[in-house]
Amino acid sequence: MESLKRIGKSPTAVIGLILLILVIGMALSAPYLFPRDPLSLAGRPLQWPFANSRFWLGTDTTGRDIAAQIFHGARVSLLIGLVATALAITIGIVVGAVAGYYGGVVDDVLMRVTEAFQTLPNFLLLLVLVAVFGTDIKTVTIAIGLVSWPASARLTRAEFLSLRSREFVQACRTLGMRDIQIIFREILPNALPPVIVYASVIMAVAILLESSLAFLSLSDPNVPSWGNLIGTGRSVLRTQWYVSAIPGGAILLTVLAVSLVGQGLNDALNPRLKSR
């Protein structure tokens, strides 16, 4: 509760929150405002925004309604962001917690694996995964999650390293608790705040990664994602730039919203910054 109050006090966090609520609102209202399939042909291709009152954001190269794609795309982008982030954070927390708590050989092995993932550029790894397993939207989401976990694992591990030597952890051991219980019920709640904050970064990056894939026509072409729309507009970038610019702006605002909220969470959850 107190943390929420502190978020309310920071103007940037409030702006981020408002933006995020707008995007969520777009995603929720899409089926009501644009009941037709956003990928179906709607009218003459390449109409400029505001030129036709039926298509206030214009149409793309194949005559699909851009506004409909933006609204439906918000659903796709947010869903990909959330699911991929949840997956990345879960893997990261489990790997980091186990490595940090047990240390020694377990830590060495897990950290070498983490480093192996980190040293590969994650977009390259993502391309490989998508090339091998296909471009179905589920596969893409899982692949994004799989390439995004190493940083959260390192973060969790660092927190666990400092927490595991605290006396309250030893006290739990002398009470006869099992390791699983100590790791997930006692230490994890204390280690979570920085990881939650970092989740906002992962979410922003996940949205960007999907858009990048779509731009390269490597994402699922059967869903109305913002990245797909940018990809479509690529061929007419110099004349009808709005086809790419509108979804680009949507991505920019969403990523900005998520990072601002993350920053606000950081200020609110980090006790060392409270006095500032």
Add this chain to the structure above:
Amino acid sequence: MSAVLSIEALTVALPPGADRPHALEDVTLGLNANEILCVVGESGSGKSMTAGAILGLLPEGVHATAGRVILDGRDLLTMTEEQLQKIRGARIGMIFQEPMTALNPLRTIGDQIGEMFRIHTPLGKAEIENQVLGLLRDVHIPDPEAARRAYPHELSGGQRQRAMIAMALALEPRVLIADEPTTALDVTTQAQILKLIRELQQRKGTAVLFITHDFGVVAEIADRVAVMQRGKVVEEGRADEVLNRPRHPYTRALIAAVPPLAPPPPKVVTGEPVLRIEHVSKTYRKGGLLSRNKRVTHAVKDATLSLPHGGTLGIVGESGSGKSTLARCIVRLLDPDSGSILLGGKDLARLSRAEMRAETRNIQMVFQDPFASLNPRRKAGELVAQGPMVHGEGRAKALARAKELFALVGLDPNATERYPHEFSGGQRQRIGLARALALEPKVLVADEPVSALDVSVQAQVLRLLADLRERLGLSMVFITHDLRVAAQICDRIAVMKEGVVVEEGPTAEVFTAPRHPYTQALLASVPGRTWTPPVSPDAAAEPSRPSAEPALAP
């Protein structure tokens, strides 16, 4: 005698929202040449703030609102930062509590002491080197030439504090401020440093303002004493007067809380041994695959001890003696390399992890740090109920039992819904105790349970421990570095040094007729050992303010 440094009606305001409006209120103190004035008080009494105010080193948001600090006829409070810089070091020297953090780790000792001369005097390089060497000799550092070239981490704690003293005294200041200079040191080192400060003070006629929380240290070194409570000086006078005939009720309560070094008449403990520690060893190995960096530390070497039923076995020693390692081996937080720990017919050292988890019913531990030993995200009642729940008790029943235990350790049973940060240090230690007792163990291992507490709270917790032991028939292993505490609570005492138990016997015997030279040295180093805290009729019963420690933090 005229004062070298006088503090007149000094008031220091705290920022709004602090627990009280003033850190210091109307403090008047005079420091004379060639004397040691001890400022003594519990945490939060404002004793360190006094030192900060003199040097213009108050924390942000805290500032003096009234009064004067006069040095050589000039008021330090009205000086600019630039003027103060000329005073600090040159006219007023300062020694801090933790020499490791007060020294720059990247520069040699000689370089840092030499800096005093470079800043304040026009001396040349060679001359400075000579001076530094002379100073290091003055503070009796072994091999001053090597110490001059050493980095702080290469010296021991005591040697670092000697170097700090050399630095503080480099320019022969007329005033030396020492803020808990021996608190971080072992008792034998502390005795040496106290002797050194006394010797240098007498040789140079320095006026020393010595800040401490320890009445033993006061008895050892003070010419005059000022007792502080919540930002006010409540009593001031000659050391002998204050220590032996305290007038103010707070001083009396504080002094009554100091455990006397003489053990009380021995309690007859005839029980069979409940816990037997036989030939336990624990070795730490450090370093990687390459043998070059390998380090082997024998933390505990072949320790054999036994704890009689209903008795208390004290394990005393300095830091690094292996006493905490031994305690952690007993409860199997660490696995001993060899030896056996026999409790109720079972050898704890041989049990598997799962078997040991079941066996935790019989042996429990109380930890040192009241702030780190409680999970900040769990309610106090839950923390106490956790143990029984782990061992299969239902949640409702365990929480009800937690309330009973709260009452048992002197906490408000309605406080179980609060989080640890809402309790004071002493109360948290009681929660830790309740948590350990919740499993109704046969043996309690207490690792320095009172060393993080103020003396008055410490006395309460010790009384509680003694009382519980009596009522519940507990047997206890009590780890401590404080011989005064050990004398009061232990039936038998084992002295450890570098991992080895050098002496073991009934408390009275160990204290009155120590056999091992190390035990003799330890006892000779206890500060204020010649002073026996007076027991005044009104203070002996219940200390006035300390007992008012409320059941809940405000």
